[in-house]
Amino acid sequence: MSQCVPQVRAFTVSAFAASVLLVGCGADGGTSAGRSGPVVPDGVAADLSVTLQQSRLDYADRVVEIEVANMSDTDLVLLGGVLESESFGPSTETTSRPFRPETLAAGGRRGFYVQLGTATCRPDPAEDAVVGAELRAAVTLAAGSRGDHGEPTTVQVPVSDPGDHLTRNLAQDCAAAAVASGVTLTQGETVRTERRGDETVAVLTLTVEPVPGGPDVRITRIDGSTLIDPVDGEAWTGRALAGQDDGVLELALVPTRCDHHAVSEDKRGTFLPVHTTVAGAEQRAVYVPMPDDAKRDLFEYIADYCDWP
Template identity: 40%
Template sequence: MRARRAVALAAGLAVGLAVVATACTSPGDDVAPLPSGVAQGLSAELRQDRTQYADHRAKVHVVNGSESTVTLLGGSLDAPGYGPSSADGAVRARTLAPGAGRDLRLRLGEVDCDAEPPAALSGADAQTTPVATATVRVAAGGSSPGVDGAGAGTAVEVEVTDPLARLAAVHAEVCAERLVATGVTLRVTDVRTATVPTPDGDAPGGRITLAVEPVAGGPEVRLVEISGTTLLSPAAGTAWTGDDLVGQADGQVVLDVVPARCDPHVVAEDKRGTFLPVHAEVDGAPQPVIYVPMTDQQRAATYDLVHDACGWG
């Protein structure tokens, strides 16, 4: 049986939130005041699994460190270099008991490449230094059955730390994609099973064709390296470089691939194995790695390629 299904596997990508402002309510809000200590006791982290990476969705995991039960009504993230975030799906009121945590699903705001990006901190600085702010909306007491998250509640403003510098990484990747696209259009045009040369002789694998189409009047873009993925490895080495990429001058690069692994769950759990990591220079300036996606049909063909090359029955 061919393994084509994908199952979510949470990746440990986190952004911590620490309270920095007292709770406040909008004029006319008919809500009970929050019990003492709730605003100071709330904390959260932003989690992003591999199913959310490509379209910049995330989950804000809010933890109630106070001694009072509250209702979580929603939340938003405000980061430098990003527009306003938005809810990912329906907002539901969730009871948040002392010591418990709940997820808020959101979409990161539109990346603004003309604005200063979030700081890319690391180590202890990333754990403690805020790089953005957020607002979490809560109400006193637990939620009632059928209550949605439309109520205003009480807004608690928080500072945001980013232990893994994800906000900076997403900003850099999106802006690099846009810059590269001003000079060249990159797209996968073909994926097929084939016998390919390797250092140990010919082996079952496949070929992926990447179209490299210059944009008239744009900057000079040169591909310098394409890395392997969790599913695919270069047939002749650790990455495609140099002579592997000379075809870009003629409008396409053909990549000989072999499976990176042959344990079936690598396909069953795949989320990013069909995104080609491309390293490029624009007018001689190196850019952060960007990812060229495949269509649904090309993803299926890639899974078939791995299936056949691994000899699964």
């Protein structure tokens, strides 16, 4: 049976109670406005608890999980929803994990995934980004079963963020925006190798292109990662960064480790953690991704360096 998740209509919520909206779906969504079936009880929002979660594998994609706990005595169906925050624009459904009906039994927990909207940052790069106090979720529910449920109902529920995930995401997004206002950072399409003494090292490039009219951005340090180590220490600093004045950095590296699963399970090891100042203000590290062709070069180099069969 086709399901639909209705669009959320904005409305206000008091600190003590959440209002309920009944929103019908059109024929294209598989549910008509006159659909019969069980109805979500009035006041069910007061019996829902919503928590924001984020796994380390979702950091790069800015995806968070909205976990809903049903503390009522009624079985429900969780259909999706929207995260609403003063610090981010409207969240969106992810393409990798789209909304689908999930049984939210009485006393049970279920979650859905959304991608964070555009961060709302302060204009001065020296000011810290601060997450707004109001954090809510518009959660879309129905009564019945996953395959046969009643009219969708959207309720507004406060959201807790015990892991402070939004603070980290906001700081990361605003640092990236501040840096991007002054320079464009791009990893090269290839990773080459060269012989240095009795060791073969890999060399990747980072292009630094100033943005006309943007603030002055200086790279102060580039860290290694779970996959790569700078040849001359724990990070690229000092003379290793002198090439930024000419627009290209060449960064020599060796593998951090040689166990196979470090590469096969890698999620972030090809991102370069770049530390900068923007108009003299120190920023949180920004992570510059590696193109796919360069990844293949790097993985081949690691295999050769580690003498894998």
